Amino acid sequence: MTVLDLRPWRTSRDYRLLWSSGAVSVLGSFITYVTVPLQIKELTGSYLAVGAMGLVELVPMIVFGLYGGALADAVDRGKIVLLAEAGLGLMSSLLLANSLLPHPMLWLIYAVAAVAAALDGLQRPSLDALLPRIVPRDQLTAAIALSSMRFSVGAIVGPAIGGLIAATFGVSTAYTCDIVSFAIALSLLAQLKAVPPPSDADKPSLRGILEGLRYAGSRQELLGTYLVDLAAMILAMPNALFPFLADELGAPWALGLMYAATSVGGLAVTLTSGWTSKVHRHGLMVAIAAGVWGLAMAGAGWSTPVWLVLVFLAVAGAADMVSGLFRSTMWNQTIPDHLRGRLAGIELLSYTLGPQLSQIRAGGMASLVGVRPAIWTGGLACVVAVLGSAGLRGFIRYDDRSPSVS
Template sequence: MTPRFAAVLPDLAPWRTSRDFRLLWVQGLITYLGSVMALIALPLQIKELTGSPLAVGAMGAVELVPLVVFGLYGGALADAVDRRKVIVLTEAGLGLLAVLLLLNALLPRPMLWPLYVVAAGVAALAGLQRPALDSLLARIVPHEQLPAAAALNALRWQAGAIAGPALAGLVVAYAGNVPAYATTVGCFLVSVLMCRLLSPMPPVEHAAKPSLRGIIEGARHAWSRPVLLGTYAVDLAAMFFAFPNTIFPFLADELDADWALGLMYSAGAVGSLLVSLTSGWASRTQRHGLLVVFGAAGWGLAMAAAGWTSNIWLVLVCLGLAGAGDMVSGLGRSTIWNQTIPDRLRGRLAGIEVLSYSVGPQLGQVRAGAMAGWTGARPAIWSGGLACVAAVGLLTAALPGLVRYDARTDPDALRRAGASTATTPGQEGAAVER
């Protein structure tokens, strides 16, 4: 293998360095493969029961409040208790909700309201879990390996996102909802067992109990850092305006391409995968704010093109390009968060990140569903993509510090890099800021 070719391949140092990183990587892949079965079966089941784009989009509205409330509380909880316990308990809860979906699907006439109840419960548990998961990365891999770890995590997600939706689409189309939900239950069972193997992840010394005051402290920290604020705002805008996944079943109907539904869900992951497989450059990049901005703008442009064209193959190509842009932006966001946020606030800032990462798509589902019911799926998609590009441009002008971010000169990044070191379970020689 030539040195030039090797330089673009993913950096595997985090995989070699950290046992806990390896466990979380495999566990996350299993969880995703199970979750995507329900992710596709659930909106399709609502579509079958109601025939309404608005009813499908309403899932976002049902999930919104639990996600916000429990996401913020989950951030404070992650800073105050053993993060492993939070992950294990919430993963078990998600598995139980999958059991409820399975039981409802087994009824002679499945009911509609339990689907919304489960969607709200999943949002609540995901909100509790996500900050604990996200705040682990800087604990279990060395500071200098954070960009590589972000790329490897994305590679894991993409592997599941490519295989999962395509497989789930076939399972739901040819076997029905029951096998899809049963697969979800089995995957969560395996995931819980793997999470129990993680090393304990206790809070820092003198950690405060979860409280509104603590949440406000985290929010003030984010508000006082224009770079962090910019990452949250850009991601929120991109997802709100240009996340049309919920209306893909209706887009497939308009294009007379029901066979391509699973491919629509997985096309973005294919684009992301191509970026990840050539992510060796990420370990050498220092201007991560530029990645956030240009990646999000590329996501919006590609989504606009996907909505404009009526050729199903061009739609799939555009969705792939959108996934590539989202991957570039995500690498920038993840690296900035992990390189600049002190460990004592990491859970609370991860809770705020849940708002940008998850609330945006939930609101985006409502926007896309409502507009698709009014104008059709294609106009709902292309207009959202153009609005995304405009919003990213306005936010970049309002928060120029994001574009100027450089890990070699940013005070917070330098402070984290120079933090006192301590050996943590599952990682040899990691930096942990107390």
């Protein structure tokens, strides 16, 4: 077993600042992530009202994700990250103020969610595009693994803490914790060195966004990562069915464990990810990992013992992390710096749209064939789709040692 590669943390001051700010911010954001639907449930008692959050967030994420990618190629990426973080902190402050009212306003929660999705769409392309500017090329996979570990820990600890705080002390206290996390994150981000764009950088425009889309479509290695990720998420991400699966297995107590299991598997991979820097056939690894994800989800759908379902979900999470590490490495190794922001915006859509569309697919299939068949058929369909990716030779044969890899 190879331990985590800590070279990026040791060699790059800006990476340490970025990682630390993200660790604090992710924890606070996950606290709010579980608090907002809880508050909507308390205000309305409606499943539809809670589910409407996904629709409210989807369009702003798409529009501003693409624009944020173009913006990241035209201005200082560090400034975009800082300003967007400040805006997100302001949104949490509005949620706190609303929660303190005698009658909190539901429409304001939705409005804040939409603006926060837009700010997230603006920020994330700059965050992704910033990494290759502050970390040496040979340390990119290690840096991505460290960042993924941070996210996995936040995805496990944050919801647990958030649910406990909101249920015990109220949603106002939970929102306050998030605001404190933003204050700490901002103090760290403010210390980043300037990352100015090239002097001849294009201004954000529709033409520039289309240029990024054309570039992505012209490179098989990039196209393969997008298609494989979308297939894995849309066809074999059954999170929306977990409450029904827990009831069908007679184990409602296991619902939280089902949601956490994939993050536990992902964390296990990042903690032992030193081996990833020695792998060079990244496209092949993405395809294999996505296939394992599909098979593991099929296993979760077939299984009856709760413990076995959780094991399969953890395996799926580990495979998803492996896929994510090598997808991100391929993006950072092959995309020219002047297009990196725009391509990061496209990448944001590829891993944002999938989970949203998976809820529709999973719910529709479950209504037709039942909960467990909806899960295992989706897993097998994912495997078939991944096998189809073999037709993209530039993707499957990608090797970072090749002279053609920029």
